[in-house]
Amino acid sequence: MSIITADSIVKSYSMHAENDTPVLKGISLSIQRGEFIAFMGPSGAGKSTLLHILGLLDSPDGGTLHYELSGETFTHDALKKHKSAELRNRYIGFIFQFHHLLPEFTALENIMMPALIAGMSMSKARSKALSLAEKVGMMHRCEHRPSELSGGEQQRIAIARALMNDPEIIIADEPTGNLDSANTISVLQLIRSIRQERSLTLLIATHSMDVARMAERIITLRDGVISSEVNTQSGATQ
Numbered sequence: 001m002s003i004i005t006a007d008s009i010v011k012s013y014s015m016h017a018e019n020d021t022p023v024l025k026g027i028s029l030s031i032q033r034g035e036f037i038a039f040m041g042p043s044g045a046g047k048s049t050l051l052h053i054l055g056l057l058d059s060p061d062g063g064t065l066h067y068e069l070s071g072e073t074f075t076h077d078a079l080k081k082h083k084s085a086e087l088r089n090r091y092i093g094f095i096f097q098f099h100h101l102l103p104e105f106t107a108l109e110n111i112m113m114p115a116l117i118a119g120m121s122m123s124k125a126r127s128k129a130l131s132l133a134e135k136v137g138m139m140h141r142c143e144h145r146p147s148e149l150s151g152g153e154q155q156r157i158a159i160a161r162a163l164m165n166d167p168e169i170i171i172a173d174e175p176t177g178n179l180d181s182a183n184t185i186s187v188l189q190l191i192r193s194i195r196q197e198r199s200l201t202l203l204i205a206t207h208s209m210d211v212a213r214m215a216e217r218i219i220t221l222r223d224g225v226i227s228s229e230v231n232t233q234s235g236a237t238q
């Protein structure tokens with residue numbers, strides 16, 4: 001069953017009023033529930049733009065997006081912005097290359113944030129955040145501010161934060177792009193174990209073949225279109 005179906009997604013950025021730059025030029029894909037997909041391709045190919053659109057952080061200029069989340073079907077259109085924000089917060093967790101933790105809050109408060117935004121009580125959010133901090137091996141750093149944590153530790157906190165609302169989909173944009181090789185491996189192992197445990201749908205943009213190899217499908221974007229798709233399980237190429 002598809003959790004996301006994208007049909008002919010197009011997106012341009014207008015740098016000058018008369019001159020739109022097309023970034024996505026008609027992307028169609030169907031993402032199965034529980035699937036792990038890696039998006040690859042050169043810098044500027046449109047990976048982040050596509051992940052932002054699939055994650056309801058941004059709207060396409062054309063094409064359709066269809067979601068099946070917790071039995072609810074939802075077709076994205078620009079008129080339903082409010083609904084998109086609600087679905088995004090409820091069902092989608094994000095992990096970015098530069099973690100985007102809030103500097104003035106502690107690690108634990110950062111983990112709690114999505115649940116507080118969704119209306120969970122402070123005490124419930126706190127106990128859930130503590131159990132996630134334990135899961136990502138960060139119990140001992142809960143009261144630290146992000147600036148007092150290493151890059152790998154910050155990314156672990158960002159992963160815990162992404163899990164706070166029990167998302168069905170995790171979108172990770174170069175989650176290890178800023179880490180050294182030891183931290184890359186441990187963060188990847190963490191993402192992999194969480195995914196297996198929770199049967200999440202996982203969409204990762206990456207420049208690393210080591211990361212992509214862990215995925216079931218590798219979709220390569222080039223100049224705003226899908227230039228190839230490889231099913232890593234069967235080795236089939238399209």
Ligand SMILES: Nc1ncnc2c1ncn2[C@@H]1O[C@H](COP(=O)(O)OP(=O)(O)OP(=O)(O)O)[C@@H](O)[C@H]1O
Nearest residue numbers: 013014023041042043044045046047048049050205
């Ligand atoms: N907010 C924006 N305004 C204008 N142009 C943008 C904006 N965001 C992205 N672009 C342009 O869109 C194109 C695709 O960018 P995108 O960030 O999706 O690429 P990417 O594949 O993620 O690249 P990278 O591997 O470097 O992260 C680039 O040419 C970029 O300059």
Ligand SMILES: [Mg+2]
Nearest residue numbers: 047048173205
């Ligand atoms: Mg990018």
